[in-house]
Amino acid sequence: MLQKNHYHKSIILLHWVMALSIFLMLISGTIMEYATITKSVKFMVYQYHKSLGVLLLISLFIRIFCRIFTHIPPLPKKFSGLGIKLARLGHYLLYFLIFIMVFSGWLIVSTSSSGLPTIVFGLFEFPHIPNLAGERRLHKLAELIHLIAAICLFLAIVGHILAVIKHKIIDKQNLLKRMWFTDK
16 A cells, blocks of 8 residues: 555656656657668558557646646655655646657648648557648647657656655655555
């Protein structure tokens, strides 16, 4: 049984699913854009990348719902008022950037003139946003936003990880156990 200083199991599971999805999306996005690969492999990587995006979108909304309706452990008493504000701001920034990444990716595929469907892990087709196919200017803008958001999300994740490390090493506070299934 988790203590009051842990997040709810649903949030813990979603945190790690989302973390893994983001990591795999950053890798697959980099491969799609910069690796020299055949068209068939590129198509496969695109479908995988888009499938992860759909998983991330669904996970994000479930996580926000769970965060609203489940127990959120208080930050340690040693946190200053500024520290609490920065922690909250960091989490909201991560949620915002994840949403921008997923939505701009959805815009990219929806505005593409190729019309290739998004087949989520080979199971079902995820719809495009209606009436946007071939909108070239919006497509280019969505690509730019996606790239900028990817860089910002990467930096925010690095900051998030560094904050956890700083609290562990300097402040002697193991915040990671709040986001794990046991106290170990």
